[in-house]
Amino acid sequence: MRNIIILFLATTCLTFAESTVLNKFGALVIETHKDSDEYFVNIQSKTFAEDKSKVERLGDKYFADAMAELQGKKIYQLRVRKSLITDMGIDALKDYPTIKYLELSNSNITDNGIKKIVEYCPQIERLNIWGCKNVTDKSLDYLRGLWKLEKLHLHGTKVTWDAANKHRGIMQSMAANEDLSIHVDVNFPTLYSFNMEEFWKESYQKNVDTGKTNANFKVNIIGEEKVKNNKSYEDDLKKEADEPILNEE
Numbered sequence: 397m398r399n400i401i402i403l404f405l406a407t408t409c410l411t412f413a414e415s416t417v418l419n420k421f422g423a424l425v426i427e428t429h430k431d432s433d434e435y436f437v438n439i440q441s442k443t444f445a446e447d448k449s450k451v452e453r454l455g456d457k458y459f460a461d462a463m464a465e466l467q468g469k470k471i472y473q474l475r476v477r478k479s480l481i482t483d484m485g486i487d488a489l490k491d492y493p494t495i496k497y498l499e500l501s502n503s504n505i506t507d508n509g510i511k512k513i514v515e516y517c518p519q520i521e522r523l524n525i526w527g528c529k530n531v532t533d534k535s536l537d538y539l540r541g542l543w544k545l546e547k548l549h550l551h552g553t554k555v556t557w558d559a560a561n562k563h564r565g566i567m568q569s570m571a572a573n574e575d576l577s578i579h580v581d582v583n584f585p586t587l588y589s590f591n592m593e594e595f596w597k598e599s600y601q602k603n604v605d606t607g608k609t610n611a612n613f614k615v616n617i618i619g620e621e622k623v624k625n626n627k628s629y630e631d632d633l634k635k636e637a638d639e640p641i642l643n644e645e
Contacts, residue, residue: 416465417458417461417462417465418439418462418465418466420443420452420458421439421440421441421442421443421454421458421462422440422443422444423437423438423439423440423462424436424437424438425437425466425469428472428473433470434470434471434472434494435466435469435470435471435472435473436471436472436473436475437466437469437471437473437474437475438474438475438476439454439459439462439474439475439476439479440454441453441454441476441477441478441479441480442454453479453480454476454479454480454481455479455480455481455482455485456480456481456482456484456485456488459476459479459481459485459488460485460487460488462488463488463489463491463492464488466492468491468492470494471492471494471495472494472495472496472497473495473496473497473498474489474492474495474497474498474499475497475498475499476499476500476503477499477501477502478501478502478503479500479502479503479504480503480504481500481503481504481505482503482504482505482506482509483505483506483508483509483512485505486505486509486512486513486516487512487516489512489513489516489517490516492516492517493516493517493518493519494519495517495519495520496519496520496521496522497520497521497522498513498517498520498522498523498524499523499524499525499526500513500524500525500528501524501525501526501527501528501549502526502527502528502552503525503528504528504530505525505528505530505531506530506531507530507531507532507534507535507538509531510525510531510535510538510539511535511538514538514539514541514542515541518541518542518543519544520542520544520545521544521545521546521547522545522546522547522548523539523542523545523547523548523549524547524549525549525550525553526549526550526551526552526553527551527552527553528552528553529552529553529554530554531550531553531554531555532553532554532555533554533555533556533559535553535555536555536559536560536562536563539563540563540566540567540570540571543567543571543573544573545567545573545576546575546576546577546589547576547577548560548576548577548578548579549579550578550579550580550581551579551580551581551582555580556580557580557581557584557587560578560580560587561578561587563578564576564578564587564589564590568590574589574590574591574594575589575591576589577589577592
């Protein structure tokens with residue numbers, strides 16, 4: 397009788413584990429490195445089914461349930477692509493202020509969703525909202541609250557290059573953030589961080605001072621001189637049949 401009860405409990409736990417939303421959407425939840433208390437979480441945007449009519453998409457309700465199943469784990473990076481998540485679904489991030497890398501590309505969030513992200517996850521360093529067509533220049537007003545932001549991907553949104561460039565300058569003067577790089581669109585140059593641009597300027601000046609920008613500047617290559625006693629491939633093949641191939645002095 398005891399064995400039957402144990403078997404029943406084990407079967408019940410297994411069934412519960414298999415029926416979670418995280419498993420339903422093939423989520424990956426792993427530690428960022430060994431013995432770490434921080435996690436990388438990737439949640440697929442749809443379920444798998446041979447019958448396409450039975451495929452389910454990740455929307456606000458499923459997203460909220462999935463985040464609840466994480467039970468407040470310390471999430472370092474969260475990635476969700478091509479979902480149906482809206483501004484309402486962003487409330488699921490309320491209990492995860494430690495997120496540093498967040499990707500919600502091709503979702504249905506708007507500027508109000510960005511406002512919530514800034515409120516719930518103030519430690520974000522990289523934000524990818526690629527393809528979020530309802531995000532506009534207004535979102536940049538809210539993003540001023542992310543003082544540690546270093547990478548911002550806006551391709552496919554309605555954010556303009558001019559507004560993004562202005563935002564980068566504001567973050568430098570207001571939050572002393574000189575590490576922010578912004579990618580807006582493939583048709584416009586990436587707005588690299590001020591620190592990166594300064595590094596490039598210094599590197600260029602060093603090259604000028606050392607003459608490396610001169611077209612006739614010759615780089616010394618170690619081992620450029622011809623190696624003595626370098627056997628040909630054919631010679632080695634002949635020797636290989638009856639004796640080991642060794643480098644001769």
